[in-house]
Amino acid sequence: MSAIGKHKTQKWFCFTLLCFLCFVAAHFHGQPRVWAVAEVPVAFWAWCTQAPDEVDVRAAVEKASARVVFLRAGQIDYQNGNLRRIRPLAGTFPRGIKLYLVYNATRALLDQFETVDPNALANEIARAYGDDVQRAVSDGADLNGLQLDIDVPTRLLKHYEQTLKAIRKDVASGQQLSITGLPTWMESPALAGVLERVDFWVPQFYGTELPTRSDQMIPISPPDSLTFYLNKTRRLNRPFYAGLAAYSVALLYSASGSLISLRGDMDPATIAADPNLELIDQHSFDNHEHRYNFHARADGVIDGLNVHAGDVLVVQLPNTESLRLAARITRELAGEKLLGICVFRLPTRDDAATLTLDQVTAALVDHDSTPRVDVRLTNTERKLVLELRNTGTANALVGTLKADVVIPTGSLDSATSATGVLIETMCQNTGLGPVAPSPQPCSQRRANLLRLTPAFVAPGQTFKTTLVLNSEPATLNINITMQTDANQSYVNHQEISIDRGVKQ
Numbered sequence: 001m002s003a004i005g006k007h008k009t010q011k012w013f014c015f016t017l018l019c020f021l022c023f024v025a026a027h028f029h030g031q032p033r034v035w036a037v038a039e040v041p042v043a044f045w046a047w048c049t050q051a052p053d054e055v056d057v058r059a060a061v062e063k064a065s066a067r068v069v070f071l072r073a074g075q076i077d078y079q080n081g082n083l084r085r086i087r088p089l090a091g092t093f094p095r096g097i098k099l100y101l102v103y104n105a106t107r108a109l110l111d112q113f114e115t116v117d118p119n120a121l122a123n124e125i126a127r128a129y130g131d132d133v134q135r136a137v138s139d140g141a142d143l144n145g146l147q148l149d150i151d152v153p154t155r156l157l158k159h160y161e162q163t164l165k166a167i168r169k170d171v172a173s174g175q176q177l178s179i180t181g182l183p184t185w186m187e188s189p190a191l192a193g194v195l196e197r198v199d200f201w202v203p204q205f206y207g208t209e210l211p212t213r214s215d216q217m218i219p220i221s222p223p224d225s226l227t228f229y230l231n232k233t234r235r236l237n238r239p240f241y242a243g244l245a246a247y248s249v250a251l252l253y254s255a256s257g258s259l260i261s262l263r264g265d266m267d268p269a270t271i272a273a274d275p276n277l278e279l280i281d282q283h284s285f286d287n288h289e290h291r292y293n294f295h296a297r298a299d300g301v302i303d304g305l306n307v308h309a310g311d312v313l314v315v316q317l318p319n320t321e322s323l324r325l326a327a328r329i330t331r332e333l334a335g336e337k338l339l340g341i342c343v344f345r346l347p348t349r350d351d352a353a354t355l356t357l358d359q360v361t362a363a364l365v366d367h368d369s370t371p372r373v374d375v376r377l378t379n380t381e382r383k384l385v386l387e388l389r390n391t392g393t394a395n396a397l398v399g400t401l402k403a404d405v406v407i408p409t410g411s412l413d414s415a416t417s418a419t420g421v422l423i424e425t426m427c428q429n430t431g432l433g434p435v436a437p438s439p440q441p442c443s444q445r446r447a448n449l450l451r452l453t454p455a456f457v458a459p460g461q462t463f464k465t466t467l468v469l470n471s472e473p474a475t476l477n478i479n480i481t482m483q484t485d486a487n488q489s490y491v492n493h494q495e496i497s498i499d500r501g502v503k504q
Contacts, residue, residue: 032234032332032333032334032335033336035334037365041067041341042064042065042068042340042341043066043069043070043342044064044069044070044345044346045069045102045243045342045343046345047072047345047346048351049087049089051071051089051093052069053348054094054095054096055349056347056348056349058096059357060357063357064357064361067097067098067340068097068098068099068342069094069100070100070102071093071099071100072101072103073088073089073101073102074086074087074128075104076105076124076125076128076150077108078108083116083124084124085103085127085128088128088132089132093136093139093143095139095140095141097142099136099144100145100176101143101145101146101147102148103125103149104149105149105150109150110150110151110152114159118159118166122164122167123166125146125148125167126167126170129170130170144176145171145175146171146177147178148163148164148177149179150179150180154185154188164179164198168197176199177199179194179198179201179202180202180204180243181202181203182203183203183204186229192236200339201238201239202240202242202243203233203242205229206221206243206244210259211251211314212259213253213257213258214251214253214312217283219287219316220249220316220322221287221318221323222287223326227333230330230333230334231333234333234337239339240337241338241341242334242340242341242342244327244330244342245343246344246345246355247264247354248264248268248318248353249262249264249315249316250264250266250305250313250316251313252305252312253312253314255312257312261305263305265351267352268315268352269352269458269461270352271302272292272294272315272398272420272455272456273419274294274419276300276302277294277313278294278295278297279292279399280293280294280295281293282397285322287322287325288486289316290316290317290395291314291315291317292315293312295310296308296309296313297309317395320355320359320367320486321369321485323363323364324362324366327341327364352458355459356459356460359459362393368486369393369484370392370394371396372390373388373389376388379498382472383466384467384498385465386403386405386464386478387462388463388465389461390457390460391460393459395485396456397482397483397484397485400481400482401454401480401481401482402453402481403451403478403479403480404439404450404451404478404480405452405467405476406428406449406477407447407473408448408471410445411471412450412467412469412470415468417463417464417466418454418463420454420455421455422451422452422454422455423452424450425444426442426448426449427439427442427446427447427449439451472498475495476495476496477493478493479492480493
């Protein structure tokens with residue numbers, strides 16, 4: 001082959017190789033590698049004024065394989081020109097897991113953020129963090145850095161960058177600086193400068209749009225919004241944790257439909273059981289979140305929330321399936337800069353507004369939600385205490401969990417339960433036939449079946465009923481049914497032998 005021919009061949013080879021590399025780059029830019037479930041690290045935000053109990057943290061490590069906790073350590077307030085940290089974290093910093101201390105802003109600081117000197121704000125945050133570092137050392141905690149959770153308006157990102165630039169000087173070697181982020185910031189070119197000042201960030205992929213009117217149907221974690229902003233996050237090419245939601249929201253609207261207040265710490269079971277509230281509507285979102293509308297019959301107080309007659313209290317509930325979908329979308333779209341999934345909030349035994357750890361774990365490992373109700377019976381001096389506990393990872397739709405307890409005819413002296421549990425005496429025809437007829441309401445004197453219907457029992461919750469019988473049967477037959485918000489039907493029949501003590 002001539003020299004000219006060889007030269008042309010080499011040029012063609014180089015051109016072909018370049019085209020191939022461009023194709024590969026374009027292909028992977030447009031279609032990121034899908035993360036396997038086991039590859040994605042798990043982190044939690046802990047958002048109480050009291051440090052989480054060691055038992056709850058250890059459970060998150062053991063069950064969910066959690067590696068990091070972002071622990072709120074206080075708020076930065078701004079009053080009369082003075083900056084100060086308020087509501088510092090009480091209790092002992094948790095051990096056995098990597099910690100980042102988070103400082104968020106009060107409404108007063110956010111309202112005046114534009115006028116606050118960035119250096120003064122950085123100094124106050126550094127002072128608070130320095131105090132907490134000493135506490136962490138004393139508590140034996142594994143402290144890795146600090147995080148700012150300041151939801152500044154998008155137009156003030158440049159101002160926020162100056163604060164981060166100033167505080168970076170006070171972050172010790174080996175400690176990391178990070179921020180939470182609003183998805184709406186991604187529309188601003190100023191975000192790039194902000195992200196240059198931090199080691200990583202945690203965009204919050206939930207609550208992107210607040211339903212300010214009662215007729216707006218907006219889920220906590222819309223899949224289309226998550227998809228849109230994950231694609232934008234990936235293209236920013238900066239390390240990040242994906243912030244996903246695992247908490248319920250209660251929104252109070254006036255009779256005219258205007259938003260009055262929003263709470264993220266109310267127990268949905270307490271709301272569903274309140275006799276002053278009437279369930280008037282329910283809706284299932286495409287991502288399996290469920291929404292319940294309750295109408296206030298009269299003025300009252302519910303878990304510290306003042307309501308007036310005619311108000312509408314809306315409860316929006318995530319579940320295993322909604323978090324599972326969000327985690328799956330994250331694994332498919334996040335790309336190589338994903339550091340992990342960060343769940344808001346860390347499940348604790350006293351937080352009924354957040355999914356249980358079993359629910360979160362099932363979602364993150366991409367398992368179906370499963371319904372399950374366990375029965376526990378205590379028998380003491382003619383009193384049968386029946387305890388039913390939702391031990392599954394599926395929510396029952398409000399009012400669909402029913403427990404039918406078979407008793408000897410006319411044996412019931414009394415039955416008492418918690419507020420919100422409907423107790424009905426019924427007669428069940430036990431005659432011959434291929435299909436047993438449905439039980440019908442009847443008097444206590446004739447009843448041979450007791451139907452218990454709690455308003456709502458979320459996973460991890462229990463309701464108890466005390467039965468006093470004048471004739472004690474040898475066994476107690478219990479039929480449990482419910483419909484879950486993942487369109488599952490659950491049926492469980494149990495026959496429990498009765499003697500003194502406890503049966504499970």
